[in-house]
Amino acid sequence: MTGRAKAITGGAVKGKATLPKLPTNAVKSQPEDYAFIENALGRLLLFGKLDSQVQRKIVSEMYERTVPAGDILIKEGDTGLAACELYVVKSGKFEVLQKRQGQNVRVNIKERGDCFGEISLMYDSPRTATVAATMDAVVWALDRQVFRFFVRELQETQVSQVELFLNSVPILANLSREERIRLVDAFEENTYQAGQKVIVEGDKGDLFYIVKEGEAIVYQNTPGGQRKVNHLFKADFFGERALLKDEPRMATVEAYTKLVCLTLKRETFQEILGPLEQLMAREKSNQVVAQKMAKLQPRGSHVHRPPAEVLIKRNKKGRNGNTIEVVRARGHLDEVLELRKGGTKLEGMDPGASGKEANTLVLTEGTVLGGGAFSRVSIVTEESTGRTYALKRMRKSAVVQCPEHVFCEQAITKNVAHPFCIRQYASFQDKYHLYFLFDLMPGGDLMDVLVAEAKVIKRRVPQGTWRIGCLAPKVKMLQGMSEDLARFYIGSIVLALEYLHNNNIVYRDLKPENVFIDASGYVKLGDFGFAKVLENGNRTYTFCGTPGYVAPENVLAHGYNYSVDWWGLGVLMYVLLTGRQPFSTPKTDDPMVVMRRIVDENYQIKYPPYLSPAAKDLISRLLERKPAKRMGMLNARAMDIKNHKWFENLAWEELEARRMAAPRKPKEADSAKRVKEMIENEKKTAGKTPKETPEELQECEMVFADF
The missing domain is CATH 2.60.120.10 (Jelly Rolls)
Structure with missing residues (x-):
């Protein structure tokens, strides 16, 4: 069974990308070394597929780093700036060590021409080993941002060039x-x-x-x-x-x-x-313009909004027993009032009343649903209405380096209005944290459902000399949820993605853990941290998503749009039906091996014999490596998927109106075990919150001033 997958990102780029500066006094690689470095890098997935001129540009921006004997170049577990470079050995020798049962064990040797750290060119992944010099050594270093700058520049140039070509073709003028x-x-x-x-x-x-x-x-x-x-x-x-x-x-x-x-x-x-x-x-008229997809506009500006106070009450264990801790946060009036729309009026006060009470939101925190050192999700009750919500809390210092994701999530979840997308009701902050108030989804997520529904079955599989199926021996294999159940969930997600794409939003992180179940058994797409608004047919180049679920155009940094969501839907469908990922055979824990399979057109996905022909056909059409030919990206867009044979008897209008009975109601056992694990994790990490310096707190305050 596939485990819970962690999302990653290569970092967002604002506006026009610029070439990052190298470290002060850095010694660049020399022209006489270019061919040698290119040959060393040519064996890598990302570098080998690039145009030779771009390869040369990248190599010319690599710089030398001297590593004295005994020094550690890479430390296992490092992230951030310590995990953003790839290295090619110029001279000397390195040993590669991995911690096994508490001991560092040598697993490899790196010498002249060897390279390591390829995955750092994609995203901030913790280093998987320690690399130390066994003698005086020199490496050429390649920074992730330098690499992605040139790849993006190439793709943007090629797109602009072809677009310019098409502009000159008279019959395509319309x-x-x-x-x-x-x-x-x-x-x-x-x-x-x-x-x-x-x-x-x-x-x-x-x-x-x-x-x-x-x-x-x-x-x-x-x-x-x-x-x-x-x-x-x-x-x-x-x-x-x-x-x-x-x-x-x-x-x-x-x-x-x-x-x-x-x-x-x-x-x-x-x-x-x-x-x-x-x-x-077709005429080039206002009618054509009117047919373009609507754009979501924020409902209100952050400027000149009346401030509001938020009080969060939570139980705190102390030496003398439990006490009530009150955390004061600040929000905005429109967000406070948003909670009271359609809810119970405050006693003796109209929701639109003036005065301090009208500007105060009181939340009582209950069960923790999940969390770690820098974030947590808990159940809260809004006192004026008695309505329950999910409160997502993020440590400012943990997200200050990628605020774009936070602000995108804030704007998008506040404005989405679809029955299968989680909605945000308020956002606010205190000195250390940012908060989102979301729909409460008590039924867990699709991974919980998959774990509960999956089972090991025996099927006769013809192999070797056993040509006749009925005589072949039975083979044990994992089976996910039933196709009928998966059809209900996948259909709901198709409707959610169709809505998002029609509003120029690409989701970018579709996986079972991000599809939540409400009390009635319906799903809602949640965790919009990687979602982004695309306008005027533009592309985005940020590597983000979850290894195993990312599309080829994302892996290769070719720039992408809504196509990555339909690819993700194909992976998700395969996972729900089989209990494993499509690019996981033969089994590997190396994300780079998975990435190579994703982009390798010769890699054939293996389908278990119990899948229906229609299911296999839909998955294969969604996992089309060329985005322009992928189902969901053709002329009929999402309608092609809706009209596919696998959905033959699905009543789409009934489903979207939530008039179709959910085939499976949530069970407490679905998510109880995971909630228990998360609560234990919360206890373990409770005392490990970072101690920010005054300078760090000031930076956080500036970055999130308009949150």
């Missing part, structure tokens, strides 16, 4: 920018040698071509023989009529030099945007 961006990922790159014919006059074709590199000659047949009619260079295009209909080619195109073309099939174009004839006939 496409919006968002539609052109959707086409960018659909192009395939083909190479032709000098003298090779690309298309032949009279032949039928369905490909449209854009010249990326090289030159080509265009010929036409005449009564006097073949005549040259054009010479094509970079950014020129041909064969565009093939996007309209199947008709004979009107000329022959032959490569004059080595020719690299971007090609697009008519079938692919229609899958993504629909028939071109309809798009050409």
